[in-house]
Amino acid sequence: MKDAAHAALVRKGAITSAVLLVVFLAAWQWGPGLIGVPSYIVPPLSMVAAEFVRAFQLDHLLLHTGVTVLEVVAGFVIGSLLGAVIGYMLGMSPVAELALSPYILALQIAPKVAFAPLFILWMGFTVYPKILVAILIVFFPVMVNVLTALRGVDPDMINLARSFTATRAQIFWKVEFPASLPPMFAGLRIGATLAVVGVVVGELVGGNVGLGYLLSFGEGQADTPLVFVSIVMLTVVGAIAYLAVILVERRVLHYLPARSIGGNL
Amino acid sequence: MRFADRSGGGVLTAVRGVSFCVRDGEIVSLIGPSGCGKSTLLNIGSGLAPPSEGTALVDGKPVAGPNAQVAFMLQKDLLLPWRTVADNVMFGVEIQRLPLPERQRRAHELLTQFNLAEFSEHYPRQLSGGMRQRVALARTLAVDPHVLLLDEPFSAVDAQTRIVLQRDLARTLRHAGKTALLITHELLEAVTLSDRVLVMSRRPGAIIDEIAIEMPHRDDPIARRADPKVNDYVARLMDRLDIAHASLDHRSNGGAG
Numbered sequence: 001m002k003d004a005a006h007a008a009l010v011r012k013g014a015i016t017s018a019v020l021l022v023v024f025l026a027a028w029q030w031g032p033g034l035i036g037v038p039s040y041i042v043p044p045l046s047m048v049a050a051e052f053v054r055a056f057q058l059d060h061l062l063l064h065t066g067v068t069v070l071e072v073v074a075g076f077v078i079g080s081l082l083g084a085v086i087g088y089m090l091g092m093s094p095v096a097e098l099a100l101s102p103y104i105l106a107l108q109i110a111p112k113v114a115f116a117p118l119f120i121l122w123m124g125f126t127v128y129p130k131i132l133v134a135i136l137i138v139f140f141p142v143m144v145n146v147l148t149a150l151r152g153v154d155p156d157m158i159n160l161a162r163s164f165t166a167t168r169a170q171i172f173w174k175v176e177f178p179a180s181l182p183p184m185f186a187g188l189r190i191g192a193t194l195a196v197v198g199v200v201v202g203e204l205v206g207g208n209v210g211l212g213y214l215l216s217f218g219e220g221q222a223d224t225p226l227v228f229v230s231i232v233m234l235t236v237v238g239a240i241a242y243l244a245v246i247l248v249e250r251r252v253l254h255y256l257p258a259r260s261i262g263g264n265l
Numbered sequence: 266m267r268f269a270d271r272s273g274g275g276v277l278t279a280v281r282g283v284s285f286c287v288r289d290g291e292i293v294s295l296i297g298p299s300g301c302g303k304s305t306l307l308n309i310g311s312g313l314a315p316p317s318e319g320t321a322l323v324d325g326k327p328v329a330g331p332n333a334q335v336a337f338m339l340q341k342d343l344l345l346p347w348r349t350v351a352d353n354v355m356f357g358v359e360i361q362r363l364p365l366p367e368r369q370r371r372a373h374e375l376l377t378q379f380n381l382a383e384f385s386e387h388y389p390r391q392l393s394g395g396m397r398q399r400v401a402l403a404r405t406l407a408v409d410p411h412v413l414l415l416d417e418p419f420s421a422v423d424a425q426t427r428i429v430l431q432r433d434l435a436r437t438l439r440h441a442g443k444t445a446l447l448i449t450h451e452l453l454e455a456v457t458l459s460d461r462v463l464v465m466s467r468r469p470g471a472i473i474d475e476i477a478i479e480m481p482h483r484d485d486p487i488a489r490r491a492d493p494k495v496n497d498y499v500a501r502l503m504d505r506l507d508i509a510h511a512s513l514d515h516r517s518n519g520g521a522g
Contacts, residue, residue, distance in 0.1 A: 156341060160337070160343050163311045163312070163313060163331045164331070164333075164360040164408060165331050165360060165361060170360055174345075174356070174360065256346070
């Protein structure tokens with residue numbers, strides 16, 4: 001596609017997006033009233049905004065958000081590091097892959113969030129069970145993508161490196177590792193959003209801090225606006241995590257044509 | 266270089282009783298039907314796959330594994346997408362741990378020679394197929410091998426680009442005095458680029474004919490193309506390969522060379 005035509009397309013998309021946002025916010029503000037939905041079912045935008053200010057001042061919204069962010073970051077970083085390392089190890093050792101694949105598959109099928117109550121039994125109402133759920137949930141997409149990427153490296157490429165008398169380490173660092181990065185980043189994108197899910201479920205199950213706790217506290221108080229505030233804040237946390245991955249990805253994978261923000265979700 | 270006697274003890278014998286040598290500075294082409302074991306010979310020559318019987322010698326020494334004397338180039342350019350053109354050319358010399366200034370000097374020299382200097386900071390995806398293949402050739406030459414093993418290096422590019430690449434290759438090989446073994450499907454390519462052509466039979470591959478190409482201009486395949494003698498050589502190769510009577514069976518689709 002021509003650059004100018006592409007730029008025009010992007011501009012058109014951005015304008016439409018902005019218009020949709022305005023329409024959505026307006027519908028949120030006035031829609032429930034128009035069709036007679038009471039505000040304890042769907043509070044209008046202004047009420048949620050007022051609740052945001054109130055929660056910020058009286059309910060330690062910033063503290064809850066901060067704790068959730070911390071858990072998400074910790075879970076994401078540890079989970080993706082573990083996923084990558086294990087992925088590389090399994091990729092280098094077909095025997096290990098064959099031996100472990102049934103267990104990995106079983107763990108992958110098991111819904112990770114179901115472990116949350118168990119982890120809370122083990123570790124109490126601390127941040128650790130939440131981080132652990134996030135680690136578990138982030139681990140798989142990263143590991144699977146790294147493993148698949150290593151399997152997909154062209155054997156002729158490896159032979160070329162070998163013909164230049166490459167050592168095993170050189171083949172890994174100069175061919176396999178860089179080749180695994182694009183799929184790994186696809187895994188990290190998925191992981192960034194899943195980390196938030198893992199943490200929230202952990203917080204819903206037990207504890208007295210974090211946005212997930214605020215969510216269930218709002219539910220208990222029948223405080224619908226607070227529930228909405230929590231959901232919005234969780235979305236913001238997830239979006240920032242996702243965008244952070246994309247920013248790093250753009251730097252690392254600068255040699256690839258830029259992918260759209262929503263691509264490969 | 267010398268190959269001899271490889272026979273597989275297992276399911277499939279790729280080549281058997283093959284013995285030939287390529288003299289210093291000579292270009293020899295190997296042609297034959299699909300699946301006749303041409304690529305197997307190349308793998309043996311580059312030390313990637315040891316022969317089950319027999320030996321390959323380079324400079325009188327047996328090939329025990331991949332070594333710096335032999336470099337190969339395939340139909341696929343195998344450029345690394347995350348490396349710039351210059352860094353791709355330096356891939357081999359980097360693995361061989363040459364000092365950085367020397368790597369850069371070689372890359373610059375080769376890219377200039379192939380009219381690619383202005384693209385040295387480009388990435389492979391920004392290049393055409395012909396340019397990419399030229400970068401691959403530069404990468405092969407950068408390690409300064411004694412022997413080049415070329416496995417259908419130009420079969421993936423269009424016909425016009427191929428002629429230009431053949432000319433570049435012929436000039437470079439003559440200029441640098443390199444020895445080369447060229448595996449090809451294309452009879453005309455074999456005749457215009459080589460000093461000698463070896464014809465192989467179906468699997469298990471054996472050499473059934475050896476044709477010396479007695480024509481001038483080994484460094485100029487375009488001039489050779491214009492020479493009517495080319496037709497005689499091509500006709501003889503067609504005859505030896507029995508192309509006129511060949512039928513296309515399912516095996517002829519299996520694997521390259």
